[in-house]
Amino acid sequence: MEEREVIDRCLKGDTDSFSFLVTKYKKLVYSIALRFLNDPYLAEDITQEVFFKAYRKLILYDSNMKFSAWIGRITHNTCIDSIRKTRNYKIVDSEDTVIEDYDEPTDELVIKKERKEWIEEQIRKLEPGYKTPLLLFHQGGLSYEEIARSMNVPLSIVKNRIYRARKMLKERMTEYYGEV
Amino acid sequence: MHVKERDVVSYLENSLTDKKQKSMDKHFSVCALCRSKLRTWKTLYDTIETLDFDFKLNGLEDKVLRKIKTQAEKEFEKHVAPKLSASNLVFFLLLIFTASVFFTPVIDIVNKITQHSGNLMLNQGLRWLNEVKWHAIDFIGKIQAAEISFLFLSAGIMLMVGGVYLYIGNKPFQKLLKN
Numbered sequence: 037m038e039e040r041e042v043i044d045r046c047l048k049g050d051t052d053s054f055s056f057l058v059t060k061y062k063k064l065v066y067s068i069a070l071r072f073l074n075d076p077y078l079a080e081d082i083t084q085e086v087f088f089k090a091y092r093k094l095i096l097y098d099s100n101m102k103f104s105a106w107i108g109r110i111t112h113n114t115c116i117d118s119i120r121k122t123r124n125y126k127i128v129d130s131e132d133t134v135i136e137d138y139d140e141p142t143d144e145l146v147i148k149k150e151r152k153e154w155i156e157e158q159i160r161k162l163e164p165g166y167k168t169p170l171l172l173f174h175q176g177g178l179s180y181e182e183i184a185r186s187m188n189v190p191l192s193i194v195k196n197r198i199y200r201a202r203k204m205l206k207e208r209m210t211e212y213y214g215e216v
Numbered sequence: 217m218h219v220k221e222r223d224v225v226s227y228l229e230n231s232l233t234d235k236k237q238k239s240m241d242k243h244f245s246v247c248a249l250c251r252s253k254l255r256t257w258k259t260l261y262d263t264i265e266t267l268d269f270d271f272k273l274n275g276l277e278d279k280v281l282r283k284i285k286t287q288a289e290k291e292f293e294k295h296v297a298p299k300l301s302a303s304n305l306v307f308f309l310l311l312i313f314t315a316s317v318f319f320t321p322v323i324d325i326v327n328k329i330t331q332h333s334g335n336l337m338l339n340q341g342l343r344w345l346n347e348v349k350w351h352a353i354d355f356i357g358k359i360q361a362a363e364i365s366f367l368f369l370s371a372g373i374m375l376m377v378g379g380v381y382l383y384i385g386n387k388p389f390q391k392l393l394k395n
Contacts, residue, residue: 051284055277062273070271081271087280088287092292174264178333199225206260 105186
């Protein structure tokens with residue numbers, strides 16, 4: 037089923053069709069929310085909230101924009117609102133929410149896990165304005181143009197923010213692990 | 217000359233022209249410093265790619281749909297099927313009363329018509345027509361004597377009182393008063 041068709045159905049009152057979009061984008065939304073809120077339970081609540089908001093605002097969705105870009109912006113705004121309300125920045129171990137691949141050798145797995153934890157922490161530390169575009173690019177698979185359109189900022193700003201985010205991460209990585 | 221950091225990023229993302237991409241390939245093959253830069257950036261990209269994405273979010277669809285449906289039901293109750301509150305009841309009673317004041321002369325005539333519908337033969341019919349005529353004259357007379365305007369005035373006052381009562385009964389207005 038095409039996304040456009042699903043959206044049309046939802047707009048005609050077929051609420052159940054919306055589950056298609058939830059299934060398709062829940063990981064992206066949750067991924068952004070988790071990196072903002074550092075709490076898997078809160079991130080899940082925010083994910084629900086984001087989809088609820090998206091459903092209610094579906095009439096405003098511009099089909100020239102990718103749905104992932106649109107929902108990414110809603111997630112970004114909802115997370116910022118939530119942080120403002122709760123001022124919650126605690127770090128919670130989210131191990132139990134992730135599917136691990138246990139077929140790899142243990143030492144490699146340990147290194148990989150350690151590096152993954154490190155990058156998770158660094159991403160969490162990024163400013164929201166850097167974090168969301170970076171996640172939309174790497175996890176949402178969106179282009180710079182799509183991110184710029186969804187966040188309603190010029191393309192140059194998005195490129196610059198993503199570049200600066202990566203540069204910060206690269207510097208921290210070099211500092212932490214030494215020259216690779 | 218060494219490769220700029222931004223160009224390394226563009227190289228990794230394959231967003232350079234073929235010519236530039238090839239020239240950078242060539243440079244990396246001879247320059248150890250730039251090769252090291254490329255390796256660091258590549259490691260960063262690979263590390264970002266390890267970020268968790270395959271989350272278990274079982275049943276999220278049901279939760280979202282339940283929330284949407286519950287909210288829709290609440291809104292339906294609020295906007296489409298309002299509960300019969302005391303203020304609403306008073307308002308509707310006032311409306312009915314006002315309507316009956318407005319239409320009493322008409323209702324009278326309709327009553328006469330229905331009462332006499334079976335006796336439309338000659339005398340009865342003529343008498344009935346005569347009564348209708350007098351009712352009509354009486355009604356026109358009331359309008360001319362501005363008595364009807366008193367009815368309109370009282371009905372208007374009642375509508376206004378009902379409206380104010382209904383408005384005071386509204387929650388947003390009560391909140392406003394509390395604040």
